[in-house]
Each structure stands twice: as structure tokens, then as C-alpha cells.
Amino acid sequence: MGEAQLLRDAGRLDDALRMVADALELNKNNIDLLYEHAMLAERAKQFDLMERELRKLIKVAPDNQHAYNALGYSFADRNVRLQEAFDLISKANQIAPNDPYILDSLGWVEFRLGRLEQALKTLQRAYEIKADAEIAAHLGEVMWKMGRQDEAKKLWRTANDKDPKNETLRATLQRLQIKL
Numbered sequence: 001m002g003e004a005q006l007l008r009d010a011g012r013l014d015d016a017l018r019m020v021a022d023a024l025e026l027n028k029n030n031i032d033l034l035y036e037h038a039m040l041a042e043r044a045k046q047f048d049l050m051e052r053e054l055r056k057l058i059k060v061a062p063d064n065q066h067a068y069n070a071l072g073y074s075f076a077d078r079n080v081r082l083q084e085a086f087d088l089i090s091k092a093n094q095i096a097p098n099d100p101y102i103l104d105s106l107g108w109v110e111f112r113l114g115r116l117e118q119a120l121k122t123l124q125r126a127y128e129i130k131a132d133a134e135i136a137a138h139l140g141e142v143m144w145k146m147g148r149q150d151e152a153k154k155l156w157r158t159a160n161d162k163d164p165k166n167e168t169l170r171a172t173l174q175r176l177q178i179k180l
Contacts, residue, residue, distance in 0.1 A: 001036055013044040029060045035067065042074055050074065068092035069102045076109035085109045100130035108138050116146055133159040133166035141172055156180060 001023075007016035020037040027033055038053035051074075057067040072088030075081045089105045096102055107123035110116075123139040136159035143152035157180050159169055173180065 001032060004036060004040065008040060008043065013040060016040050017044060017046075029056075031057060031061050031064065034060070035064075035070070038067075038070065042070075047074065047078070063095055065092040065095040065099065065102060068095070069099075069105050072109065073105040076105065076112050079112055082109060082112050086113065098129065100126045100132065100135060103129070104132070104135045104138055107142070111138065111142050111145070116142060120146065131159075131162075133163035134168040137166070137169040137172040141176070144176060144178075153178065153180065 001020070004016040004019045004023075007013075007019065017037065017040050020033055020040060024030065024033050024037060034053050034057040038050045038057065041047070041050035041053060051071060054067045054071040057064055058071075061067065068088045069092035072085040072092065075085035076089070086106075086109045089102065089109055092102045093099075093106055103122055103126035107119045107121075107126060110119035110122055119142045120139070123135060123142055127135045127139050136155050140152040140155045140159075143149070143155065156169065156173060156178065159166070160173075160180055163169065172178075
């Protein structure tokens with residue numbers, strides 16, 4: 001897995017995917033390999049493969065909150081199958097109720113479903129637990145949508161100062177055409 005991560009970081013996703021797939025041939029139900037393969041597939045925009053691997057992981061390890069969260073977040077982030085995304089992330093949240101990344105996913109799917117007030121509360125809770133740039137990107141977007149632009153910009157500036165290379169934050173600012 002370490003070699004696959006090095007390949008991924010070098011932009012060689014196809015090689016990393018092949019390496020993990022080969023390892024899975026020898027260890028078909030290895031939880032870590034299934035998760036890594038799914039995340040590599042998502043990064044390579046091979047969403048069918050990602051979904052298959054995460055569903056297999058859920059079958060092998062039904063209490064693996066990361067699998068439920070990853071699949072639900074992928075749906076929410078792509079704005080597809082939102083009710084299923086909500087159900088998956090809610091299951092992850094039942095398993096690990098104070099995980100800030102799961103709360104972030106839950107808030108993001110609530111936002112996608114148009115539940116702005118609930119999304120705001122959930123994302124604020126996530127951000128209180130962990131002041132992460134990705135959580136700030138999502139929380140700021142909810143604030144922005146609610147007409148709270150000054151608060152959103154302040155939050156994004158703080159997050160950008162801490163983590164200026166965060167992909168989610170950068171993409172959010174670019175999509176919304178925000179200059180900090």
C-alpha cells in the first residue's frame with residue numbers, strides 16, 4: 001500500500017490501481033486494500049469500481065464507518081443518489097457519532113438535499129471538533145447560500161491561511177468565483 005500511495009502521489013493512478021488490484025488477488029477480503037482500491041478508483045473517476053469495492057467492504061466489514069461514509073460522500077459530492085447518500089452517511093454517523101469527517105459528509109449531503117439549517121448546524125459541529133479546511137469549505141458554502149457572505153469569507157480566509165493547498169477549498173472558491 002505504501003508503494004501504491006507513492007505512485008498515487010506521483011500522479012500514476014493507473015499503476016497504483018493495478019498494484020492494489022494485484023494485491024487484492026492474493027487477499028480478496030483485506031479491508032485496507034479494498035478501501036485503498038476504492039479511493040484510488042474514485043480519484044481516477046472510476047466510480048463504478050469505487051462503488052463495487054466499497055460495497056464489498058461493507059459486506060466484509062459491516063461496521064466499517066469509513067466505507068459507508070466514503071460511498072455516501074462520493075454520491076453527495078457528485079450530487080447523485082442523494083437519499084442513498086444520506087442513508088449511508090447516517091449509518092456511518094451511527095457507528096462513529098463524533099467523527100468530524102463523517103459529520104462533514106452528513107452536513108454536505110444535507111446541503112445537497114436543500115436542508116440548509118440542518119446542514120449549517122451539522123457542519124458547525126464538525127468544524128468545532130476539527131477546524132479542517134475541507135469542512136470550512138463546505139460550511140462556508142452553506143453560509144454563502146444562506147446569504148451570510150461575510151461570515152463565509154472570514155471562515156474561508158482562516159482556512160486558506162492554515163491550508164492554502166486544500167483542493168476542496170480551492171475548488172469551492174473557484175466555482176463560486178470568490179477572491180479572498
